[in-house]
Amino acid sequence: MASSESGAPNGQRAEAASGAAGALTVGQRFDRASDNAQEAWSRTRETVNDIKDRLDIEGRVARNPYGMIAAALGVGYVLGGGLFSPLTARLVGFGMRMGLKLAAIPFLENELRGLTESVLNGAGESEESSEGGERKSHRARGTNKGR
Amino acid sequence: MEMTEQFEKTARDIEERIRPQIEDAKKKVLDLNSQVVSYIKENPGKCLLGALAAGYIIGRIARR
Numbered sequence: 001m002a003s004s005e006s007g008a009p010n011g012q013r014a015e016a017a018s019g020a021a022g023a024l025t026v027g028q029r030f031d032r033a034s035d036n037a038q039e040a041w042s043r044t045r046e047t048v049n050d051i052k053d054r055l056d057i058e059g060r061v062a063r064n065p066y067g068m069i070a071a072a073l074g075v076g077y078v079l080g081g082g083l084f085s086p087l088t089a090r091l092v093g094f095g096m097r098m099g100l101k102l103a104a105i106p107f108l109e110n111e112l113r114g115l116t117e118s119v120l121n122g123a124g125e126s127e128e129s130s131e132g133g134e135r136k137s138h139r140a141r142g143t144n145k146g147r
Numbered sequence: 148m149e150m151t152e153q154f155e156k157t158a159r160d161i162e163e164r165i166r167p168q169i170e171d172a173k174k175k176v177l178d179l180n181s182q183v184v185s186y187i188k189e190n191p192g193k194c195l196l197g198a199l200a201a202g203y204i205i206g207r208i209a210r211r
């Protein structure tokens with residue numbers, strides 16, 4: 001009787017103990033999981049904030065809004081696979097042509113200026129030399145006449 | 148001489164007529180520019196993501 005009396009409470013106690021232990025472990029696990037999740041979330045936020053601070057996207061956009069938009073467009077274009085496409089080839093060709101023209105215009109201008117200067121100088125020198133030659137021939141004629 | 152004076156007068160009239168329109172258009176373009184710049188500065192993430200998406204779509208279309 002005593003054993004049955006004592007057994008029942010013992011069994012109940014054991015069940016209760018095992019139930020309490022199970023509830024505790026689940027609770028502990030839940031707490032641990034939530035702690036881990038919170039820690040991971042805070043770390044992620046810290047990392048994101050750190051990256052944001054380092055990249056300074058807002059500052060860059062404030063300083064150069066159109067440039068940043070153009071850069072984003074370019075990155076999107078490359079990600080979309082438009083880098084090796086006929087449109088890119090056409091754009092690059094047009095840009096190269098324009099750049100060459102723009103680079104060639106000052107060069108040609110300098111060359112033409114130098115050429116005209118040299119032509120003008122050459123003409124002046126030749127005129128002077130021809131004038132000198134005529135004088136010499138006049139002198140020679142004069143000396144011949146004198147003779 | 149009369150022809151030249153007439154041409155000058157016509158050119159002056161046209162200039163007087165067109166100048167306010169040009170000034171108005173210039174003002175409108177400058178206002179639009181300042182509005183766009185302020186919008187980009189207020190919403191940098193949205194604008195950058197939009198530009199990225201637009202570039203992606205253009206790249207996809209260009210690849211075809």
